Amino acid sequence: MIITESKKIDEILKAIGDKKNVFLVGCGECSTTCKTGGEPELLAIKGELESKGKAVTGYCIPNAPCVAPQVLTAFAKNRKAVEDADIILVLACGLGAQSVKEMSRFNKPVKIGCNTMFMGATDKKGDFYELCSACGACVLSDVGVAICPVTRCPKGLLNGPCGGVNKGKCEVDKECDCAWALIYEGLSKSGNLDYLIEIQKPKDYSKQIKPHKRIMNK
Numbered sequence: 001m002i003i004t005e006s007k008k009i010d011e012i013l014k015a016i017g018d019k020k021n022v023f024l025v026g027c028g029e030c031s032t033t034c035k036t037g038g039e040p041e042l043l044a045i046k047g048e049l050e051s052k053g054k055a056v057t058g059y060c061i062p063n064a065p066c067v068a069p070q071v072l073t074a075f076a077k078n079r080k081a082v083e084d085a086d087i088i089l090v091l092a093c094g095l096g097a098q099s100v101k102e103m104s105r106f107n108k109p110v111k112i113g114c115n116t117m118f119m120g121a122t123d124k125k126g127d128f129y130e131l132c133s134a135c136g137a138c139v140l141s142d143v144g145v146a147i148c149p150v151t152r153c154p155k156g157l158l159n160g161p162c163g164g165v166n167k168g169k170c171e172v173d174k175e176c177d178c179a180w181a182l183i184y185e186g187l188s189k190s191g192n193l194d195y196l197i198e199i200q201k202p203k204d205y206s207k208q209i210k211p212h213k214r215i216m217n218k
């Protein structure tokens with residue numbers, strides 16, 4: 001899931017500038033879960049914009065605005081409201097906003113109301129944690145336990161821990177468990193400490209050259 005946070009209203013208003021009529025686009029998946037782009041957040045921003053003299057011509061919440069056909073369908077259903085708008089405000093991640101820009105045939109400026117933070121998983125309490133940074137060459141199997149050192153160790157060490165680990169906590173963030181302490185614990189519990197004997201080779205960072213793409217339809 002893509003984790004987002006809401007931008008402050010002042011920043012959103014600055015981005016909208018002197019445009020008056022705004023069409024809102026939310027996201028029915030990630031941003032709804034993050035409480036940044038579901039219906040309650042769209043209605044809240046609608047109220048804030050209207051209190052500042054703007055008019056909201058309408059809104060839509062595609063399940064996933066990063067999926068092109070969903071944007072096309074949502075805009076087709078809301079054609080008049082989009083046509084009446086001077087500007088489109090997307091309450092979703094950067095993927096959603098750029099997908100809306102690419103798919104919009106209305107030639108309206110597209111602005112974003114969220115900051116995209118990271119790719120994360122939700123724990124039982126509903127908090128979000130970054131567990132994978134899409135490095136393109138997954139080492140989870142090599143580590144021997146499904147804990148990612150590339151992401152969960154701030155230094156991205158493939159052979160750890162570093163000398164800064166203290167009572168199982170990370171020296172960079174003392175509130176945080178050391179990823180390598182967790183890996184050791186996991187391997188120990190499963191009787192797989194042999195995984196630590198092998199020195200992992202340096203990571204192939206060429207896989208991280210951006211922008212990535214995966215062509216499915218030639």
Ligand code: SF4
Nearest residue numbers: 132133135138139148
């Ligand atoms: S090694 Fe870590 S960052 Fe890379 S793909 Fe696997 S889980 Fe994601």
Ligand code: SF4
Nearest residue numbers: 153162170171178179
């Ligand atoms: S203490 Fe552990 S998690 Fe923190 S930087 Fe060192 S090896 Fe990585």
